[in-house]
Amino acid sequence: MNHLLLYCRPGFEKECAAEIRELCEQQGIYGYCKLEENTGYALFISHQPDGASLAVEQLDFHDLVFTRQWIACLPILDEVDTNDRIASLIGYVTELPECNELWVEPSDTTEGREMQRFCNSFGSAFSQTLRKQGMLPRKAANRLHIFALSGSRFYIGFAPVANSAPWPMGIMRLKFPHQAPSRSTLKLEEAWHWFIPQKQWHQFISSGKRAVDLGAAPGGWTWQLVNQNMFVTAIDNGPMAESLMETGQVTHLTEDAFTYQPYKSFDWMVCDIVDKPTRVIRLMTRWLVEGWCRETVFNLKLPMKQRYPEVKGCLEYLHNELNAAGLKARVAAKHLYHDREEITVHVRVLDRN
Ligand SMILES: C[S@@+](CC[C@H](N)C(=O)[O-])C[C@H]1O[C@@H](n2cnc3c(N)ncnc32)[C@H](O)[C@@H]1O
Known part of the structure; x- marks a missing residue:
């Protein structure tokens, strides 16, 4: 054929x-x-x-x-x-x-x-x-x-x-969880289903892990992390949903995600900031290279034109920087069903030299 x-x-x-x-x-x-x-x-x-x-x-x-x-x-x-x-x-x-x-x-x-x-x-x-x-x-x-x-x-x-x-x-069809504060929540849920086989969830998406959500408000992605019983640091100048703050699992910091630096590393970093893809990929790369997180899911907003070259360029930059830093990582990207003018990227650090 x-x-x-x-x-x-x-x-x-x-x-x-x-x-x-x-x-x-x-x-x-x-x-x-x-x-x-x-x-x-x-x-x-x-x-x-x-x-x-x-x-x-x-x-x-x-x-x-x-x-x-x-x-x-x-x-x-x-x-x-x-x-x-x-x-x-x-x-x-x-x-x-x-x-x-x-x-x-x-x-x-x-x-x-x-x-x-x-x-x-x-x-x-x-x-x-x-x-x-x-x-x-x-x-x-x-x-x-x-x-x-x-x-x-x-x-x-x-x-x-x-x-x-x-x-x-x-098309992965997911039911919107009504307690979640935004429809964006489905993007992170779909990403986990797509990038992480269900039999690995208990190892990688599990209770007690520490996560940071860059650009978190109102909290759709944070809701997914909390729903897995993780402890979440939510970075955003905007307000987080009250219901999430009441869980006691969320610390809200009104800081700029591009300058925030953690004092202790996280298991997970997620990021849904709407900004230039080249700016976001540099921030994501920095988090991985500095060892501030072990695993990440983030979105790259796509430009109106030249979308494929832009995606390729961003992923090449990420690969090159991780290699140069001696990091072995699994990188995957997908234009998910719940993504519109963006793609979702998953990176898991496997080994640090
Ligand atoms: C698409 S929304 C995130 C939606 C969120 N993932 C959810 O599920 O509810 C993007 C967020 O990024 C935040 N943001 C944009 N630039 C930021 C920055 N430099 N630092 C922190 N947050 C930022 C915005 O305030 C906005 O709340």
């Missing part, structure tokens, strides 16, 4: 395309991208007949910042017979590797959301037919995807279960 379909937040198709081309090139997979702005997807078409299959096998899905989901797929199937879509599509399933389940998904756009009910009912009918024919063996390592552009235009393809997003449309 030489088509690779990438789902993304509408408006970020260019970043998604630039990133996949670069990562594929690094693996010797060459091709070009096709995209239309605000459609919520981009297409990479490899010059090699098996370029897309190779990409989902050789690249690590976690390395993609702007892609929510990817599928190696056949060229678009246009004008599918709407009287019997299943009969029209079932033959194509045999051209794909064995898959264990089927997801029929729309794009994350207004038109896409209007197709959600159709996708659900078509997906369940098609799955039943495939199961009856033994075409969705449960132990298969891939998932079958149908990306529906309309009732008659589809991409059909597959994604390796172990190397793709485990949520339909690549």
